[in-house]
Every structure is written in structure tokens, then in C-alpha cells.
Amino acid sequence: MKKNLFSPTLLTIAVLISACSTVPRTTSFLEQTRRDYGVAQNNPNVARYAPLEMQQATIAMNQANLASTHDDSEDKINKLAYIAKDKIALAQEVTKQKLAEVAMASTVKERDQMVLNQRTAEADQAKMNAADSQRKTQEAQAHAAQLEAELADLAAKKTDRGMVITLGDVLFGTDLSRLNSNGMHTAQKLADVLNQNPQRTVLIEGFTDSTGTAPYNQELSERRAKAVRSALQDMGIAAERIAIRGYGQDFPVASNDTAGNRQMNRRVEIVLSDDNGKIAQR
Numbered sequence: 001m002k003k004n005l006f007s008p009t010l011l012t013i014a015v016l017i018s019a020c021s022t023v024p025r026t027t028s029f030l031e032q033t034r035r036d037y038g039v040a041q042n043n044p045n046v047a048r049y050a051p052l053e054m055q056q057a058t059i060a061m062n063q064a065n066l067a068s069t070h071d072d073s074e075d076k077i078n079k080l081a082y083i084a085k086d087k088i089a090l091a092q093e094v095t096k097q098k099l100a101e102v103a104m105a106s107t108v109k110e111r112d113q114m115v116l117n118q119r120t121a122e123a124d125q126a127k128m129n130a131a132d133s134q135r136k137t138q139e140a141q142a143h144a145a146q147l148e149a150e151l152a153d154l155a156a157k158k159t160d161r162g163m164v165i166t167l168g169d170v171l172f173g174t175d176l177s178r179l180n181s182n183g184m185h186t187a188q189k190l191a192d193v194l195n196q197n198p199q200r201t202v203l204i205e206g207f208t209d210s211t212g213t214a215p216y217n218q219e220l221s222e223r224r225a226k227a228v229r230s231a232l233q234d235m236g237i238a239a240e241r242i243a244i245r246g247y248g249q250d251f252p253v254a255s256n257d258t259a260g261n262r263q264m265n266r267r268v269e270i271v272l273s274d275d276n277g278k279i280a281q282r
Contacts, residue, residue: 024069033081049098053091060084161280169266177223191235203271203279204228206246209262222246
């Protein structure tokens with residue numbers, strides 16, 4: 001009698017060994033899903049911006065893998081893989097949206113910073129302009145005060161035509177057009193004013209009394225105006241800054257009926273221009 005070589009115990013062991021050596025079932029769709037999952041898992045932005053969606057994708061991926069190891073049908077494996085793939089795609093889409101929001105926020109922040117920087121720069125520039133304007137105003141006021149003091153020393157008078165400096169007859173030799181020492185001293189003071197105010201010009205006007213003939217008085221008034229011009233030029237004032245006119249016995253400041261009045265009419269008036277070099281006509 002032959003012995004049975006396959007006892008129940010050996011048969012059970014064989015079945016277990018056969019079960020353990022079974023190769024997990026897979027599909028091309030599952031493999032593609034696994035690759036997609038690997039890409040998402042290795043993307044730090046997904047973990048940062050879509051952690052909950054990625055957690056759901058991991059659960060779905062594990063279920064698909066488990067079905068593969070249990071040798072479930074391809075339809076079931078693909079169905080679970082599709083669910084996993086959909087959740088992976090959701091995690092990636094959420095990540096994409098969040099990245100877009102971050103980029104937009106960064107753009108807005110940069111724009112706001114640019115606006116802030118521009119406004120700050122404008123405010124700083126406005127402060128600098130205000131300070132510069134104040135400095136220029138103070139300098140102009142100081143310069144005006146200095147000019148006023150210098151003109152006061154020349155006994156200048158403010159008129160509709162501007163500041164007028166009068167050189168009386170006593171600053172010239174009797175019936176002459178040459179300036180005497182006092183006249184030269186006054187001319188030097190005027191030259192100093194003009195040198196300190198290069199934007200200003202002068203109009204030198206000569207006048208006489210009514211004594212003598214009109215042609216003679218006209219010529220004398222012109223010669224006296226020219227004498228003042230020559231003195232200023234010798235003191236460094238450019239010729240183009242000096243204009244002259246002789247009016248003779250016209251435009252008297254007093255009647256010519258007394259010696260004192262006639263002396264007042266014998267004069268040279270120097271009209272100082274404004275800051276733009278303009279002088280109003282008589």
C-alpha cells in the first residue's frame with residue numbers, strides 16, 4: 001500500500017507560498033497615476049499650498065495601490081486610480097491658483113511699494129523745493145535789503161520808472177560836462193551797485209536849466225550823460241548795460257525863475273532797471 005505524499009499540512013503550505021508569490025496586478029493608467037503622484041509629492045509648493053488636497057490624493061493613491069496588491073480587477077484598479085489622479089490634479093490646480101494669488105499679491109505689494117516710494121520721493125522733493133525756495137527768498141530779501149541800503153546811500157528815490165539817482169549840478173564843473181571828485185565818488189558807488197547786480201542796467205538822462213540856447217543846453221545835457229557813462233565804463237561796467245539820453249531844458253523839476261530852481265534843473269538822473277533789465281520809458 002502506497003503512502004499519500006500530499007498531506008493537508010503540506011497542501012496548505014503550498015497554497016500560502018503560492019499566494020505570497022503572486023505578482024501585484026497593475027495597469028498603464030495606474031502607472032501613469034503613480035508618476036503623477038510622484039511629481040506632485042516632490043513639488044514643495046504642493047505640500048505648502050495644498051496640504052489637505054494632497055492628503056486626500058495620498059489616501060486615494062494608497063487605495064489604488066492596495067487594490068493592485070490584492071489582485072483586484074483592472075476596472076476596479078483603474079477606477080481607484082482615476083479617483084487618485086483626479087485628487088492629484090485638484091491638489092496641483094489648488095497649488096497653481098495659490099501661486100497665482102501669491103504672485104498677484106506680490107505684484108500688488110510691489111506696485112504699492114512703488115507708489116509709496118514715488119510719493120515719498122515727491123514729498124522729499126517738495127520739502128527740498130520748499131527749503132530751496134525759502135533759501136532763495138531769504139537770499140533775495142537779504143540782497144534786496146543790501147541794495148536798498150546802498151541806494152539809500154546814493155539818495156535814490158523810488159519812482160514809477162524805478163529807482164532814480166540824481167547827480168546834482170554841484171558834481172560837475174561849472175558849465176562843464178566833466179565830473180568833479182565828488183561826482184566820481186558817487187559814480188563809484190553806483191558802479192559797485194551795478195557790479196553786485198549784473199542783471200540790472202541803467203539809463204542816464206541829462207538835463208539843464210533854460211539859461212542859454214536850446215541847442216547848447218541839449219548838447220550840454222548829452223555831454224554830461226556821456227561823462228557819467230564813461231566814468232562807469234572806466235569802473236568796469238559794460239557799455240551795453242548803459243543807455244544815455246539828453247533832454248536839454250525839457251522836463252524841469254522846478255521853474256527857472258530863481259537861481260536855486262535853475263540849479264535843481266541842472267542835473268543828471270540815473271534810472272536803475274528792474275531785475276530783468278527793463279526800464280519804463282519817460
